[in-house]
Amino acid sequence: MYGNEHEFLERIAGPMGWFYLSACAVNLLAAGRALRGRRPQRAGAWGAVGLTFAVLGWRAFDGNPAAMPEACKDAIDAVLGPVTFTLGSFLILWGLYLGRRVFVRPAVAFAGLNVSLLFLGLSLTDAQFAAVVIQPDNVPIVAMVYLLALFTWLSASAAVKNDRRLGQGLAPAEKDQAEKALVWPDLVYTELICMILASAVLLIWSLSVQAPLEQPANPAVTPNPSKAPWYFVGLQELLVFSDAWIVGVVVPCLIAFGLMAIPYLDPNPQGSGYYTIRQRPFAYGVFQFGFLLLWVLLILVGTFMRGPNWGFFGLYEVRDPHKVLALGNVKLSEYFWTIWLGRGVPQVAADAGSLAQFGHILWREIAGVTLVGLYFVALPPLLGRTLLRRLRAQMGFGRFTLMAVLLLAMMTLPLKMILRWTMNLSYVVSMPECFFNL
Amino acid sequence: MSLRDRIRDSQVYRSIFRHPAPVDRRNRVLVVVSNLVLHLHPVAIPKHALRPGFTWCMGGITCFLFLVETITGVLLMFYYRPTLEWAYNDMLALRDVVSLGVLREVHRWGAHAMVISVMLHMYRVFLTGSYKPPREFNWVVGVLLLLLTLLLSFTGYLLPWDQLSIWAITVGSNMARAVPLLGHEGPGQQILAAGDTLNRFYVLHCVAIPLLAALLMGLHFWRIRKDGGISGPL
Numbered sequence: 001m002y003g004n005e006h007e008f009l010e011r012i013a014g015p016m017g018w019f020y021l022s023a024c025a026v027n028l029l030a031a032g033r034a035l036r037g038r039r040p041q042r043a044g045a046w047g048a049v050g051l052t053f054a055v056l057g058w059r060a061f062d063g064n065p066a067a068m069p070e071a072c073k074d075a076i077d078a079v080l081g082p083v084t085f086t087l088g089s090f091l092i093l094w095g096l097y098l099g100r101r102v103f104v105r106p107a108v109a110f111a112g113l114n115v116s117l118l119f120l121g122l123s124l125t126d127a128q129f130a131a132v133v134i135q136p137d138n139v140p141i142v143a144m145v146y147l148l149a150l151f152t153w154l155s156a157s158a159a160v161k162n163d164r165r166l167g168q169g170l171a172p173a174e175k176d177q178a179e180k181a182l183v184w185p186d187l188v189y190t191e192l193i194c195m196i197l198a199s200a201v202l203l204i205w206s207l208s209v210q211a212p213l214e215q216p217a218n219p220a221v222t223p224n225p226s227k228a229p230w231y232f233v234g235l236q237e238l239l240v241f242s243d244a245w246i247v248g249v250v251v252p253c254l255i256a257f258g259l260m261a262i263p264y265l266d267p268n269p270q271g272s273g274y275y276t277i278r279q280r281p282f283a284y285g286v287f288q289f290g291f292l293l294l295w296v297l298l299i300l301v302g303t304f305m306r307g308p309n310w311g312f313f314g315l316y317e318v319r320d321p322h323k324v325l326a327l328g329n330v331k332l333s334e335y336f337w338t339i340w341l342g343r344g345v346p347q348v349a350a351d352a353g354s355l356a357q358f359g360h361i362l363w364r365e366i367a368g369v370t371l372v373g374l375y376f377v378a379l380p381p382l383l384g385r386t387l388l389r390r391l392r393a394q395m396g397f398g399r400f401t402l403m404a405v406l407l408l409a410m411m412t413l414p415l416k417m418i419l420r421w422t423m424n425l426s427y428v429v430s431m432p433e434c435f436f437n438l
Numbered sequence: 439m440s441l442r443d444r445i446r447d448s449q450v451y452r453s454i455f456r457h458p459a460p461v462d463r464r465n466r467v468l469v470v471v472s473n474l475v476l477h478l479h480p481v482a483i484p485k486h487a488l489r490p491g492f493t494w495c496m497g498g499i500t501c502f503l504f505l506v507e508t509i510t511g512v513l514l515m516f517y518y519r520p521t522l523e524w525a526y527n528d529m530l531a532l533r534d535v536v537s538l539g540v541l542r543e544v545h546r547w548g549a550h551a552m553v554i555s556v557m558l559h560m561y562r563v564f565l566t567g568s569y570k571p572p573r574e575f576n577w578v579v580g581v582l583l584l585l586l587t588l589l590l591s592f593t594g595y596l597l598p599w600d601q602l603s604i605w606a607i608t609v610g611s612n613m614a615r616a617v618p619l620l621g622h623e624g625p626g627q628q629i630l631a632a633g634d635t636l637n638r639f640y641v642l643h644c645v646a647i648p649l650l651a652a653l654l655m656g657l658h659f660w661r662i663r664k665d666g667g668i669s670g671p672l
Contacts, residue, residue: 137550137602140547140550140551140553140554143554144554144557147554147558148558148561151494151558151561151562154491154494155561155562155565158491158492159565173486174484174486174492174670177484177485177486177489178484178485178486179484179485180482180483180484180485181482181483181484181485181488182463182466182467182470182481182482183470183476183479183480183481183482183483184460184466184467184469184470184476185460185466186488187479187483187488188476188479190488190490190495191495191498194490194495194498194499194502195498195502198499198502198503199506202503202506202544202547202548202551203540203544205543205547205551206540206543206544206547207540207543209543209547210533210543211533211542211543211546211547212602213529213530213533213598213600213602214600214601214602215600215601216526216599216600216601217526217599217600217601217603217604218601219604221601222605223601223605226605226606226608226609227605227606227609228606228609228610228613229591229592229595229606229607229610230550231553231588231591232588232592232610235613236609236610236613239613243616244612244613244616245613245614245616245617245618247613248610248612248613248614248615248616248617249613249614249616249617256581256585259581259584260577260578260581260582262564262569262577263569263570263571263573263574263577263578264574266569266570268570269570269571269671270567271567271570272567272568272570272571272669272670272671273566273567273568273669273670273671274566274567274669274670275565275566276567280567284565287564291561434618435618
C-alpha cells in the first residue's frame with residue numbers, strides 16, 4: 001500500500017494523464033472515421049467525449065486527477081457481494097445475448113468502451129482499487145478482460161451479420177470469400193506485421209512494468225491471503241464451495257475431459273467455419289456460460305475481490321483482515337435429520353465394525369446420496385424426453401448420456417453457489433471419514 | 439549485371455534458395471513449398487482465412503510467444519541456478535546487474551500473454567465451429583496444448599523463489615495433493631518434498647514440458663494442413 005494519499009496521487013498522476021490522453025486519441029480517431037462516413041452528429045458526439053477525456057487528462061497531468069465521488073464508491077461496494085456480482089454478471093450477459101442485434105452496433109459497443117474507460121479512470125484514483133488493479137501480476141487480467149470484450153463483440157457482430165444472411169437464404173459471409181489466395185505474399189506479410197506488433201506490445205509492456213519480486217521465500221511467513229497464479233484463482237475460488245481435492249483434481253480433470261469431448265458430443269453439422277449463433281444456440285450458450293461465467297468470472301472474483309481470509313471485499317473497500325465473515329456450514333444431513341425430521345443426526349457406536357460404520361455413514365447421508373444419485377441418473381433421461389428431445393434423437397443414448405452428465409456436472413457449480421447463498425449449505429454429501437464431501 | 443542479380447546468380451545463393459525470387463506465381467508457390475518454415479502453410483488458402491477479423495491471429499501469436507519464451511528462457515538459464523541458496527540471489531542479479539535488464543520481464547509478461555492468447559485462440563476455434571469434422575482430433579491436441587501451457591506457466595511461477603512464488607505454488611499444489619491416498623500420504627509427498635521441488639520444477643519447466651509441447655505443436659500444425667486448412671468442412 002502507499003504511504004499517504006498525497007504521495008499516491010503524485011505517483012499516479014502522470015500515468016493517469018497518459019491513460020486519458022490515449023482515451024481521447026481513440027475517440028478523436030472514431031470522430032474522424034464518422035466524419036469520413038458522412039455522419040456529422042456521431043462525429044460531434046465522439047469529439048465531445050474525446051474533449052472530455054482531454055480535460056480529464058489535463059487535470060491528471062496537473063496533479064489533481066478527477067476521482068469518483070465517495071458516495072458512488074460506497075454505493076458500489078454496498079451493492080457488490082458474491083451474490084449480486086455473480087447473478088448480476090449472468091443477467092448482464094444474458095441481456096447482451098438477447099439484445100445482441102443492438103449491442104453489436106459499433107456505436108453502441110464504442111459507447112460501452114468509453115463508459116468502461118471512464119469507470120476505470122475515475123476508480124484508479126482510489127488507493128485500494130489501484131493497489132489491486134495495478135499489481136504487476138494483475139495487469140494481464142485487466143488486459144484479458146478488454147481483449148475478451150473486444151473479441152466477444154467482434155465474433156458476435158460477425159455472427160449477427162451471418163445470421164441475417166442465413167435468414168435471407170444467403171450463404172455466410174465467409175463462404176463468399178472462399179476463393180483462394182497465395183500464402184506468399186498475403187499471409188506471410190500479415191504474419192510479419194502481426195509478429196512486429198506483438199513484439200512491440202511485449203517490449204513496451206516489459207519496459208514499463210517491472211516483473212514482481214517480493215521478499216525471499218520464507219515458509220514460516222504465510223501471506224494472507226495466499227493466492228494461486230491468476231489462471232488457477234478461479235479453481236481456488238471454488239474452495240469456498242467444495243473440498244480441496246475435488247476442486248484441485250476432479251474439477252480440472254472434468255474440465256479437460258469435457259473440453260476434449262466437445263467435438264464428439266456436438267452432433268450439429270452446421271456452423272462449421274463461420275461465425276453464427278442462430279445455427280448453434282445450444283453449443284454457443286453452453287460454451288459461453290462455462291467460459292465467461294464459470295471460468296473468467298471466478299478468476300475476476302478471486303483476483304479482485306478476495307482479500308484476507310478469502311473474504312469478499314468491495315472494489316474500494318479497505319482489506320481489513322478482521323472483517324467478520326459469514327460461514328456457510330450447515331450440512332444437508334443436518335437439515336434433513338434435525339430440521340426437517342426433527343430427530344437428530346444418527347450416531348454410531350465407536351466400536352462398531354467397519355462395514356457397520358460405512359453403512360451408518362450412508363444412512364446418515366441418505367438424503368444427499370439420493371439427491372446426487374437422482375441428479376446424475378434420473379435427470380439425463382428426463383432431459384432427453386423433455387427439453388433436449390431433439391438432441392437425444394440426434395445423438396443416441398450413449399453420447400447423449402455422456403453429454404448430459406458432463407453438462408449436469410458443470411451445472412453443480414452454480415447450483416452449489418445458490419444453495420450456499422440461500423440455505424448456508426456447506427455440503428450436500430459429507431463423508432469426511434472417506435475424504436468425500438460434495 | 440547488377441550486384442543483386444550477381445548475388446542471386448551465385449552458387450551459394452542458389453544452393454540455399456532453390457528458385458528465383460518469389461515475384462511471379464510459379465516462384466511464389468515454390469517459395470512456400472521449398473522453405474522449411476513456410477511449408478507449415480499450404481500454398482494457397484481461402485481469402486477469409488487471411489482476415490485478422492476472422493482468425494484474430496491468436497494461434498500465430500501463441501506460436502510466436504512460445505518462440506519468444508524459448509529464446510528468453512535459454513538466455514535466462516545462463517544466469518539462473520535452481521538451488522535454494524542461489525535462486526533468489528540470481529533474480530536480484532537479473533534485475534539489478536545483468537545487461538539487457540528486461541529479459542525476465544519479457545519472459546514473464548510473455549508467459550502471461552501466452553496463457554491469454556491460448557485461451558483466445560480456443561475461443562475463436564469454438565466460435566467458428568472449427569473443431570467440427572474433420573478436425574475433432576486437432577481440437578483434442580489443442581486442449582492438451584492448453585494444459586501444457588498452464589503447466590509451463592505454473593512450473594515457471596515457482597522459480598524466482600520469493601514469497602509470491604512459493605505461496606502461489608503451495609496453494610496450487612496443495613489442492614492437487616489433497617487427493618486421497620495419492621497425495622499427502624502417498625507419492626505426492628515425495629514429488630513435492632520441499633528441497634527438491636525447485637529443481638524438479640526447473641527441469642519440468644525448461645526441458646520436459648517444452649519438449650512435449652514442441653512435439654504436440656508439430657502435430658497440431660501438421661494436422662491443420664492434413665485436415666484441409668484452419669476451418670470449414672473438407
